[in-house]
Amino acid sequence: MKPGPIFLIGLVAQTLVVGPVAAGCAEAPPPAGSRESAFVRQVVERMPSYLHDFSVPGGAVAVIENGEVILARGFGMADAATKTPVSERTLFNIGSTSKSVSAWGAMRLVSERKLTLDEPVDARLKRWHLPPSSHDITGVTLRRLLSHTAGLSVSGYRGWGPDDLIPTLEQSLSGNANGAGALALTATPGTAWSYSGGGYTLMQLLVEETAQRPFSDYMRDAVLGPLGMTESSFSLTPLVLGRAARAYDELGEETPTPRFVEVAAAGMYAPIGDMACYALATIGGVRAAPVLPAAMLDQMTSAAPATDGRFGLGYAIQPHGEGFPDGVERVGHDGGNRGWQSFFWVSRAKRDGLVVLTNGSNGWNVSNQLVADWMEWKTGTRLPIPSSIAATILRPLHEAGVAAAIARYQALKAAARNGHIFNANELNRLGYSLLHKGRVHDAIAIWELNAREYPDDWNVHDSLGDGYAAAGPGYAGKAIASFRRSLDLNPANAHAQEMIARIQRGESIGL
Known part of the structure; x- marks a missing residue:
């Protein structure tokens, strides 16, 4: 009936390491012989194998340690057909990680007193309004939009193809969203956390009307530029598309990158150096200062009401290191669209972080292995993160047929059930x-x-x-x-x- 949540599988490609990034926040190589240098060498050695094992063409990794970028580098192929390697300027769609960056745009308007966190959003809008609801529309506020507690529908978007007529923002909110549905108030605002990409689309409209500019233009000038993310974009222009990696679907075939009008929720493109800049900005200090005051960044990365301590304003929160054996609280946001996966988590207290960008929909397996390596390096304990069995049997499926894939499945299930998701x-x-x-x-x-x-x-x-x-x-x-x-x-x-x-x-x- 339904295939369930989609984690797609990318194309097997020859992998190679390219040089460190030159744009954005380039890596500062740690001293030879240091423990940081050893970890960088380990990532460089293992990343090509991870891409190969999980059939992902290419990726990029940034590692932050003690507030320094010790690694920011591309690996593998941006375009498997032409054997074009991932370079320092290769752009990746970061999926829902876009929401975290988008939140900075709204919060800058709050810092400038052009918006407030707790006023009714609908009363500020002119181009579109929430439909009538049995719930109180005045309870839909910017704070609740950013923390997914506004009670709104539409969890996410699938995007449009290259030949589709892209709707306007208002049309998307009204239901012309390629199956996502119309945005509606379906629960009492402020009572519970419920992930809503539609809420970020409403925030996008609020920002556009307040700034009186297209969202992508406003974000470029108010957030991305000041943070040093000069290669990033919320607009999929021909220039951006030409510099972006190709996207690869679940069976390793190139797939058109999704087009979005809902760019605040899912449409940002960035190279790894810019994402390293964003990691440093999230940690705080001089990198963040041109956009947000320190107290406001603290607010964004602290738990918002009704989120059970697990979400701030644009940032997911893993309190007390849940999921990480070092016991350190981290904030971040993962993302995925068809053909893309991204991972972004930092600790503000420890001033560390890990960013992984991939152009294959199975890239979440690559991120998981790197997280396991990262935590093992920090704690000596390796996280028992299982891998997708569907991704693991894809290689024999392509190389020897479905019977070989089934045989591989059965052998893995018999030998190492805990190592894979069954x-x-x-x-x-x-x-x-x-x-x-x-x-x-x-x-x-x-x-x-x-x-x-x-x-x-x-x-x-x-x-x-x-x-x-x-x-x-x-x-x-x-x-x-x-x-x-x-x-x-x-x-x-x-x-x-x-x-x-x-x-x-x-x-x-x-x-």
């Missing part, structure tokens, strides 16, 4: 990726394996039914049997009911 959704996503590329029988083989592994999961049988239905009339009996098994497990599955009726009517089922 759940129904892993194979479910992979099956849909194959199906959408027209590899129907490969998708069926993966889903048949999934049905053997998880015989009591209704969604697994529903997906297998989709595969059989796409294979044509000769598989109609198997498709109906799979959908009926799904209905036995979940009688409310309307998709299965609809598909059975369509097959019985003799309709042709497309991919």
